[in-house]
Amino acid sequence: MGVTRHLGRDHKHKRALLRNLVTALFEHESITTTHAKAKETQRLADKLISLTKKDDVELAKSLASSEVFKHGETLPKLFGELKERYNSRVGGFTRVLRLEPRLGDNAEQSIVELVDGKREMKFWMTARIVARLEKQGLEIDELTKHNVDKLVKNRPNGTEEFTQLVERMKEEFYKTEESLESLPSDNLRSPVQPVLKNSIEIVPRPTKE
Amino acid sequence: MSLSINLGKLAAGLSFPRLPEIRVTIPNPFVSTTSTSNAVQASPDLQRRLQEYLENRPVEESFFIDNGLLRAVPKKKVTYNRKRQRQLKPTLKQLPYLHHLNRCPSCGHTKRANTLCMHCVLQIKNLWKQDSKGESEIVEQVLDPVDKKVLYPGKKQTEYEKELEKKEYVLRRSRSLPLSRK
Numbered sequence: 001m002g003v004t005r006h007l008g009r010d011h012k013h014k015r016a017l018l019r020n021l022v023t024a025l026f027e028h029e030s031i032t033t034t035h036a037k038a039k040e041t042q043r044l045a046d047k048l049i050s051l052t053k054k055d056d057v058e059l060a061k062s063l064a065s066s067e068v069f070k071h072g073e074t075l076p077k078l079f080g081e082l083k084e085r086y087n088s089r090v091g092g093f094t095r096v097l098r099l100e101p102r103l104g105d106n107a108e109q110s111i112v113e114l115v116d117g118k119r120e121m122k123f124w125m126t127a128r129i130v131a132r133l134e135k136q137g138l139e140i141d142e143l144t145k146h147n148v149d150k151l152v153k154n155r156p157n158g159t160e161e162f163t164q165l166v167e168r169m170k171e172e173f174y175k176t177e178e179s180l181e182s183l184p185s186d187n188l189r190s191p192v193q194p195v196l197k198n199s200i201e202i203v204p205r206p207t208k209e
Numbered sequence: 210m211s212l213s214i215n216l217g218k219l220a221a222g223l224s225f226p227r228l229p230e231i232r233v234t235i236p237n238p239f240v241s242t243t244s245t246s247n248a249v250q251a252s253p254d255l256q257r258r259l260q261e262y263l264e265n266r267p268v269e270e271s272f273f274i275d276n277g278l279l280r281a282v283p284k285k286k287v288t289y290n291r292k293r294q295r296q297l298k299p300t301l302k303q304l305p306y307l308h309h310l311n312r313c314p315s316c317g318h319t320k321r322a323n324t325l326c327m328h329c330v331l332q333i334k335n336l337w338k339q340d341s342k343g344e345s346e347i348v349e350q351v352l353d354p355v356d357k358k359v360l361y362p363g364k365k366q367t368e369y370e371k372e373l374e375k376k377e378y379v380l381r382r383s384r385s386l387p388l389s390r391k
């Protein structure tokens with residue numbers, strides 16, 4: 001049973017809102033909204049990317065065109081770049097990351113991002129963590145290694161891109177001696193080893209036939 | 210029914226009742242000094258100030274003073290005990306303690322668990338902004354300072370406008386403290 005989020009709007013208004021949000025997501029690859037809107041946007045975006053895997057492209061395009069705005073820019077990107085990028089994935093095309101509550105009204109905020117995109121916050125944050133550990137000469141812990149593996153796995157030239165980004169992060173944030181002084185001297189992961197589900201294979205959903 | 214009249218304000222010379230709509234003008238004793246020889250000689254500054262006060266005295270002021278009406282006030286002092294009991298009882302009005310706290314693995318400051326550190330996120334977002342600066346075609350034009358002087362001569366910024374430019378009205382997120390483990 002899914003949660004029914006009305007988002008304080010009537011049906012048409014809500015649909016227009018989500019259309020706007022998903023268009024912005026495809027355009028910028030990463031957007032920040034309230035958590036409820038983020039989850040709904042994620043749902044719609046995943047559905048739209050799944051649509052691109054249909055055999056009947058014309059039908060899929062006509063279905064997708066009623067869910068997004070800015071057809072001239074969004075549809076070619078969706079059926080071109082994004083379709084190609086998620087060829088090897090069967091689901092999980094987007095990610096929602098929680099943020100601190102918003103200033104002013106204290107609403108829960110989140111980032112919605114396209115996985116393997118140019119503005120994937122998790123990719124950048126992990127690169128920053130690795131940069132810090134390398135700069136301090138600490139060992140990279142299991143969880144970070146696991147995260148790096150997952151981020152790099154399906155990205156074309158992922159490993160090179162990641163090492164480049166780590167170098168850039170060292171330049172940007174951990175260049176001077178003072179910036180290193182305030183950092184903690186351990187890798188900050190809990191002593192309990194996390195159970196990593198590396199062995200689980202994602203099984204595609206069975207078709208009707 | 211108890212009625213209390215504040216007699217303190219009824220100073221000599223002003224001892225008549227004042228009503229809201231009626232504006233009473235008292236003849237200035239200092240103005241007509243030429244006709245009466247008994248008039249008190251006061252400094253011109255005092256005379257001017259009295260004149261000014263009598264002319265600009267607001268009507269509202271005279272309504273709320275000396276009209277015999279009492280306004281609502283608490284009947285008893287709220288004791289320290291009662292005040293503290295009200296403020297410290299367990300209700301939703303109090304700020305809850307945060308127990309789900311972590312440390313940010315990239316900067317080491319305290320953050321909520323299962324949440325990204327806002328400081329680091331904003332720094333990365335600034336990097337994105339830097340990267341995409343050349344991409345957008347819209348360039349905001351800034352007026353040359355020499356042109357500005359020619360176009361708007363004598364334009365002077367008020368103190369208020371200078372304060373506005375500091376943008377202190379924008380809410381800024383304060384950074385969490387670095388956690389010292391002992």
Ligand SMILES: [Zn+2]
Binds near residue numbers: 316318
């Ligand atoms: Zn941080």
